[in-house]
Amino acid sequence: MGVFEFFTGAAGIVTAIISWKALLSKSDLEQVFLTHEQKIKLYYLKLISLSGLIAFLFGDLYILWSLTFKGKTAATADWNFAIALGFVVFICCLITLGAIEKVIQNLVLKSHTKYKVTLENIGEVYILKMMNEQLCICSKNPNADFYRNDIESILVRLEDLIQKPLIRVEIEVPKRPVLKKLFD
Structure with a gap:
Protein backbone atom coordinates (compact mmCIF):
# COMPACT_ATOMS: atom_id res chain seq x y z
CA MET A 1 0.00 0.00 0.00
CA GLY A 2 1.45 3.29 -1.04
CA VAL A 3 1.25 6.67 0.62
CA PHE A 4 -1.40 7.86 -1.87
CA GLU A 5 -3.72 4.92 -1.09
CA PHE A 6 -3.27 5.46 2.65
CA PHE A 7 -4.18 9.15 2.48
CA THR A 8 -7.08 8.46 0.11
CA GLY A 9 -8.49 5.88 2.55
CA ALA A 10 -7.93 8.19 5.52
CA ALA A 11 -9.67 11.05 3.69
CA GLY A 12 -12.63 8.76 2.96
CA ILE A 13 -12.93 7.82 6.63
CA VAL A 14 -12.74 11.46 7.74
CA THR A 15 -15.39 12.42 5.16
CA ALA A 16 -17.71 9.64 6.38
CA ILE A 17 -17.27 10.71 10.01
CA ILE A 18 -18.03 14.34 9.15
CA SER A 19 -21.16 13.41 7.19
CA TRP A 20 -22.31 11.14 10.06
CA LYS A 21 -21.73 13.97 12.53
CA ALA A 22 -23.73 16.31 10.30
CA LEU A 23 -26.66 13.86 10.26
CA LEU A 24 -26.56 13.31 14.02
CA SER A 25 -26.46 17.02 14.83
CA LYS A 26 -29.71 17.85 13.03
CA SER A 27 -32.46 19.41 15.16
CA ASP A 28 -36.00 18.02 15.26
CA LEU A 29 -37.15 20.55 12.69
CA GLU A 30 -34.23 19.75 10.39
CA GLN A 31 -34.95 16.02 10.68
CA VAL A 32 -38.46 16.60 9.32
CA PHE A 33 -36.88 17.76 6.07
CA LEU A 34 -34.53 14.79 5.70
CA THR A 35 -35.17 12.62 2.65
CA HIS A 36 -35.99 8.93 3.03
CA GLU A 37 -32.41 7.98 2.17
CA GLN A 38 -31.00 10.36 4.79
CA LYS A 39 -33.40 8.98 7.43
CA ILE A 40 -32.26 5.44 6.64
CA LYS A 41 -28.61 6.50 6.97
CA LEU A 42 -29.39 8.21 10.30
CA TYR A 43 -31.25 5.13 11.59
CA TYR A 44 -28.41 2.75 10.74
CA LEU A 45 -25.81 5.16 12.09
CA LYS A 46 -27.62 5.27 15.43
CA LEU A 47 -28.10 1.48 15.38
CA ILE A 48 -24.42 0.80 14.66
CA SER A 49 -23.31 3.35 17.29
CA LEU A 50 -25.54 1.90 20.00
CA SER A 51 -24.57 -1.68 19.11
CA GLY A 52 -20.88 -0.74 19.22
CA LEU A 53 -21.30 0.94 22.59
CA ILE A 54 -23.10 -2.06 24.08
CA ALA A 55 -20.50 -4.45 22.63
CA PHE A 56 -17.65 -2.35 24.02
CA LEU A 57 -19.30 -2.33 27.46
CA PHE A 58 -19.74 -6.12 27.42
CA GLY A 59 -16.07 -6.63 26.51
CA ASP A 60 -14.99 -4.20 29.22
CA LEU A 61 -17.26 -5.81 31.80
CA TYR A 62 -15.78 -9.23 31.00
CA ILE A 63 -12.22 -7.91 31.46
CA LEU A 64 -13.24 -6.16 34.69
CA TRP A 65 -14.88 -9.36 35.94
CA SER A 66 -11.71 -11.34 35.08
CA LEU A 67 -9.51 -8.86 36.90
CA THR A 68 -11.75 -8.55 39.95
CA PHE A 69 -13.24 -11.99 40.58
CA LYS A 70 -10.84 -14.35 38.82
CA GLY A 71 -7.74 -12.62 40.20
CA LYS A 72 -6.10 -12.23 36.79
CA THR A 73 -3.82 -9.40 35.79
CA ALA A 74 -4.06 -7.29 32.66
CA ALA A 75 -1.37 -9.45 31.06
CA THR A 76 -3.10 -12.76 31.86
CA ALA A 77 -6.67 -11.71 31.09
CA ASP A 78 -8.29 -13.42 28.13
CA TRP A 79 -8.36 -10.47 25.72
CA ASN A 80 -9.23 -12.66 22.74
CA PHE A 81 -12.40 -13.85 24.46
CA ALA A 82 -13.30 -10.27 25.41
CA ILE A 83 -12.92 -9.14 21.79
CA ALA A 84 -14.89 -12.14 20.52
CA LEU A 85 -17.60 -11.49 23.12
CA GLY A 86 -17.79 -7.86 22.06
CA PHE A 87 -18.05 -8.88 18.38
CA VAL A 88 -20.83 -11.41 19.08
CA VAL A 89 -22.74 -8.88 21.19
CA PHE A 90 -22.32 -6.29 18.42
CA ILE A 91 -23.80 -8.65 15.80
CA CYS A 92 -26.66 -9.68 18.12
CA CYS A 93 -27.45 -6.04 18.87
CA LEU A 94 -27.46 -5.17 15.16
CA ILE A 95 -29.99 -7.93 14.54
CA THR A 96 -32.28 -7.31 17.52
CA LEU A 97 -32.11 -3.66 18.62
CA GLY A 98 -34.06 -2.30 15.66
CA ALA A 99 -36.99 -4.67 16.21
CA ILE A 100 -36.96 -4.13 19.98
CA GLU A 101 -36.91 -0.35 19.56
CA LYS A 102 -39.82 -0.47 17.11
CA VAL A 103 -41.97 -2.63 19.43
CA ILE A 104 -41.20 -0.48 22.48
CA GLN A 105 -41.88 2.67 20.48
CA ASN A 106 -45.23 1.33 19.26
CA LEU A 107 -46.33 0.15 22.72
CA VAL A 108 -45.04 3.04 24.84
CA LEU A 109 -45.37 6.05 22.53
CA LYS A 110 -48.39 8.12 23.59
Missing part, protein backbone atom coordinates in the same frame (compact mmCIF):
# COMPACT_ATOMS: atom_id res chain seq x y z
CA SER A 111 -47.82 11.20 21.44
CA HIS A 112 -45.76 12.33 18.48
CA THR A 113 -44.60 15.66 17.15
CA LYS A 114 -45.64 17.15 13.82
CA TYR A 115 -45.11 20.53 12.23
CA LYS A 116 -48.20 22.36 11.01
CA VAL A 117 -48.28 25.02 8.29
CA THR A 118 -51.13 27.02 6.78
CA LEU A 119 -51.23 27.17 2.98
CA GLU A 120 -53.42 29.62 1.01
CA ASN A 121 -55.46 27.25 -1.15
CA ILE A 122 -55.42 24.22 1.13
CA GLY A 123 -55.59 25.38 4.74
CA GLU A 124 -53.76 23.75 7.65
CA VAL A 125 -51.61 20.75 6.75
CA TYR A 126 -49.12 18.67 8.71
CA ILE A 127 -45.71 17.88 7.26
CA LEU A 128 -45.28 14.10 7.20
CA LYS A 129 -41.97 13.63 5.38
CA MET A 130 -39.93 14.59 2.36
CA MET A 131 -40.54 12.86 -0.94
CA ASN A 132 -37.31 14.29 -2.37
CA GLU A 133 -35.29 17.50 -1.99
CA GLN A 134 -38.04 19.63 -3.55
CA LEU A 135 -41.35 18.03 -2.42
CA CYS A 136 -42.89 17.50 1.02
CA ILE A 137 -45.63 14.97 1.66
CA CYS A 138 -48.28 16.65 3.79
CA SER A 139 -51.72 15.70 5.07
CA LYS A 140 -54.65 17.34 6.80
CA ASN A 141 -54.65 14.40 9.23
CA PRO A 142 -51.67 14.56 11.64
CA ASN A 143 -51.91 10.81 12.26
CA ALA A 144 -51.58 9.84 8.59
CA ASP A 145 -48.30 8.01 9.33
CA PHE A 146 -50.24 5.44 11.36
CA TYR A 147 -52.61 4.49 8.54
CA ARG A 148 -51.86 2.80 5.25
CA ASN A 149 -53.37 4.15 2.01
CA ASP A 150 -56.47 5.47 3.82
CA ILE A 151 -55.46 9.11 4.10
CA GLU A 152 -55.29 11.72 1.37
CA SER A 153 -51.80 13.12 0.96
CA ILE A 154 -50.82 16.48 -0.48
CA LEU A 155 -47.54 17.19 -2.25
CA VAL A 156 -46.18 20.64 -1.43
CA ARG A 157 -43.09 22.24 -2.91
CA LEU A 158 -40.47 23.16 -0.36
CA GLU A 159 -40.37 26.66 -1.86
CA ASP A 160 -44.00 27.15 -0.78
CA LEU A 161 -43.10 26.40 2.85
CA ILE A 162 -40.05 28.64 3.17
CA GLN A 163 -41.86 31.89 4.05
CA LYS A 164 -44.58 30.21 6.16
CA PRO A 165 -44.45 29.89 9.94
CA LEU A 166 -44.12 26.27 11.08
CA ILE A 167 -45.89 25.39 14.32
CA ARG A 168 -44.73 22.42 16.37
CA VAL A 169 -47.67 20.39 17.67
CA GLU A 170 -47.81 17.42 20.07
CA ILE A 171 -50.46 14.98 18.85
CA GLU A 172 -51.85 11.95 20.63
CA VAL A 173 -51.23 8.64 18.86
CA PRO A 174 -54.47 7.09 17.58
CA LYS A 175 -55.83 4.01 19.33
CA ARG A 176 -54.84 0.78 17.57
CA PRO A 177 -55.15 -2.90 18.45
CA VAL A 178 -52.20 -4.38 20.33
CA LEU A 179 -51.38 -6.82 17.51
CA LYS A 180 -51.24 -3.95 15.03
CA LYS A 181 -48.90 -2.09 17.41
CA LEU A 182 -46.64 -5.12 17.68
CA PHE A 183 -46.37 -5.91 13.98
CA ASP A 184 -46.64 -2.45 12.43
